[in-house]
Amino acid sequence: MTFPDFGIESIPVVLPASDPGLGGESLLFRASKAEFEAVFGASLDIRGPGPVEGGRWELVIDPAHDGPAVLDWSPRDRVLTSRAADASGLMRTFQLVHTMARTRSTREVDEACPDLRSAVDRTIAEVGAAFPGLELRGLDWPEICEEHAKGVVEASDPLAAAQRWMARLQDAHTKIEPVTRPTPSPYVVSVRGGAAWFVRVPEGTPAFEAGVRPGQRIVGLDGATGPELARLIEDCRSRTAAPRHMLGLLAGRRLLSVREATSVKVTGAEWTEDGRDDPVESIEWRRLASGTGYVRLRIWQGQVAEGLDAALAELGGCDRLVLDLRGNVGGNLMPATGARDRFLRGTTHLGWIRYTDGDGGLGPRVALLGEPSPERRWPGRLVVLTDPLTYSSSEDFLLGLQGLEHVTVIGRPSGGGSGRARSLRLLPDWVLTVSTALTYDRTGHCVENSGIPVDVPIRSDGPGHAQDDPAIRAALMS
Template sequence: MSRPCHDMSSRRRVRRGAALACVFAGVLATGAATGSWPEAADGTELTAGGDAGQVVSRSGDPWAAAYSAEEYEEVAQRLDGEYVGTGIAVIRTADGRIEVSEVHAGSPAERAGIRPGDEIRTIDGTGLDGRPVTDAVERLRGSDQAEQAGPGSTVLLGLERDGRAWETDVERARLSVEPVTVDRDVPGVTRIHVSAFTRGSAEALRSAVEALPEGDRILLDLRGNAGGLLTEAADAASVFLDGGLVATYDVYGTEHALHAERGGDTATPLVVLVDGGTMSSAELLTGALQERNRAVIVGSRTFGKGTVQMPSEQPDGSVAELTVGHYATPSGRTVDDGGIVPDLVVDAGEDAEAEARTVLDGLAAGR
């Protein structure tokens, strides 16, 4: 989970952490708004009245969130791949530690000497033992500091590496992130990590697949992808499918369907890596590829968030983000109860990526 989620002044902050589930590693804290969003509200009129905080409080919606106009402008920027943060992505290890999984190149965290594998013991003096990853993300983001948590603010991290403990102040800055990264550390396997479904992520995924070296297999890594735009996830499915249904979703009971475009790569061996940080739109893509028999899913059970949120501007300019429906996989399955179970479940402590490569070898041999 990358720390870089923005967090602006919060005159009306209600359940922001859950609804935003910032996106980048774990819960992509690195900055794109999550929660499955259609690209637009399609003109649907949502509950209004007063300010967003009042609307959200009355809704009883566990995924609802309220934003000032300024805060919501930041949300829109995150959907374009921008965020305010330190540049740290974090995960929870099998033994319950909060560990740095990624450090954004050129970020304040990199300049502070923080490396992947460092354990974060405290944030602003608060211990993280037993706390969920989302809590660490919120604290890194500065959600409890209102307007003091913007660019230029700092967060004090207590870190440990190889038995050495130290503290360091890390500045928050405005950063941008590429939602799709590609590496080829193992010959014959191209690993494509999609950290969030922000605008342009599906096209970047398509470009990565089109540039695949001849004979390579694809390891699509959706671990820690907390979601984003439904339309981007559906477009991502088009990269691997030749048309057909990707998912359905409803908006206040009115059904909508998402279909893949024709002409996707249906031949290259494909394994999708998932974990408990795979959420929302990322689960939508996972479910489609699994049920359409296009990919083998490897890893641990996904988070289980199948709700659809849409924003509604209030008379005072604030914005309430409310749940308007749920999405379902091509077979009609919802993921709210239990998430998606991988085809090959990898136990905690085992190397999921190594297992995925073994499956890819088998798929290639069977062609």
């Protein structure tokens, strides 16, 4: 039986009177309602503030609320209440819906576990109940836990042991990370066999200014060289959760992510990455010599929507746009899907999504539909460049565009991360994220763990600037 059981087919969701926009996240909440519908086994009717009788989900912002956000269930009234002091705390209660369905408790609190053993137990339960990718990957979660869980509790470095445990799931969305994340590396670095070398070095970065170019191998990292460096690289690789075809590049990205200051050495150059503001713009554009427009989009966050609109306006005379998403590991879902709509020509069936339900299985598939943007649209052809680091929200952008007559995808298949991850507190300085969905394209191909297919396979990891970039050449010939 579904829990909590509202006893109705359509559940009213009452937005808070003090902030019905949920701190700017209302659109994301509405876009995610199918996730909660899968858990509750009923549709959601999201309403403005006001009195509602009977079963309902009340979202309450109470500035006087003291303590962590809570999710309460009243079996007698069949009322679920999310309560927090502000909108950001309220959003945290949404992460607890799956937990309540699993535990069948009447109260869940957004707080860390009291100790490491409890954190391990929670990880075993939450992943086992909500992660949808086990069967797809042929993985046995109890067996993986038998191999790793006890070792986490006994390890001298529990975080490293926990990350190796999660890496067995081969999903970059399902992992254990410190609450304070290191500054992401602006580079693309490939890791294999205890070695690491630069694949992409953006202009303006410390490495570029030091004279580093793609193909150069890292020979020193924070003083480690030779066998010690090889062990450091392999340790990073073993702690990286990712699909196999993405692992080498994502491990390289982690390797150079900066916590304080990282000293890096290649033959003929040495410099320090200090983790300050990334000098590389999240979006850049220009007109290629052929008259084709080119946009390089590094991540879906910040002012990327405004930047893309500015790019489309400036490149409006071009009959073809090359959108370079290589290395774009994702970000915010809403600007990604909003950007996608600028390239649709009509109502489009994009594919399907299936969420984990309240019983630990998969709910029914839900059709994903896209509508052309009512504002700026691109009328010409679109060529998208992808690689295994094209992941998460970048795949949400691409889902449904790939396969359209006016769209060509060139490069290597994307990373394969359906995502829709929940975030749960484990320890005061640890957070667990768990994927909750599988997405499929309109042909039924599952994106998870395999990526979105390309129309023209090209193995190119170039920066999109050099004239000899084979992906750019292929785009100009498409």
